[in-house]
Amino acid sequence: MTESPERAASTPMAERFRGYLPVVVDVETGGFDWNKHALLEIAAIPIELNERGCFIPGAVAHAHIAPAPGTTVDPKSLEITGIRIGHPLRGEVDERSGLDAIFVPVRAAAKRHGCQRAILVGHNAHFDLNFLNAAVARVAHKRNPFHPFSVFDTVTMAGLAYGQTVLARAAMAAGLGWDPKEAHSAVYDAEQTARLFCTIANTWPTPCPGNA
DSSP: OOOOHHHHOOSHHHHHTTTEEEEEEEEEESSSOTTTBOEEEEEEEEEEEOTTSOEEEOOOEEEEBOOOTTOBOOHHHHHHHOOOTTOTTSOOBOHHHHHHHHHHHHHHHHHHTTOSEEEEEETTHHHHHHHHHHHHHHHTOSOOOEEEEEEEEHHHHHHHHHSOOSHHHHHHHTTOOOOTTTTTOHHHHHHHHHHHHHHHHTTSSSOOTTOO
16 A cells, blocks of 8 residues: 555655655657657756755756657747757657656655655646656656646746746846756756755745855
8 A cells, every 4th residue: 555645754855845856857849739749858856955954956867859759849849949859969769768767866866765756846847747747648657756747836936936937037036047058958947947946945934054
């Protein structure tokens, strides 16, 4: 019998989020429709705790993904992301391998923190979650560590904390800076989202010592 998240809580991270481990996810895609457009890139960053008990971004897991059979790519999306599908330096993998590259370290991080599941953190998080869930369904993946519908959305968090909902503006309001040349890369956007989440989360319920 699977324990509830409340019963599994035995570490500071698990106790803080009811047995869920926050994991920042960013995807780059071939369009806006998760039912037909391809998942092209994904990055995930588990949230960790440092020795002072402050939230910090963990190690990045990342994969470039070849368009899955049956999915399509809107050329306009490639103009925005700069992704060059099929380029030999892109190191593309199939969708199942790309998901495994994310899920294996996420499951390990959840286990390390005594958490039952991961909960996706994202900027407009349901967009990322919908593409993730669609890919999981396509390959019939049985070991998805993420909660199927609950998320932490940094749009809401940043809107409350800074009055900003656009990721670039929220990052600048938080003092994190923003490099437009790096934007629309899954790794960069995930890193900035993770830093934003930690900066806001470390102020509640009381400021974390040494939080920037």
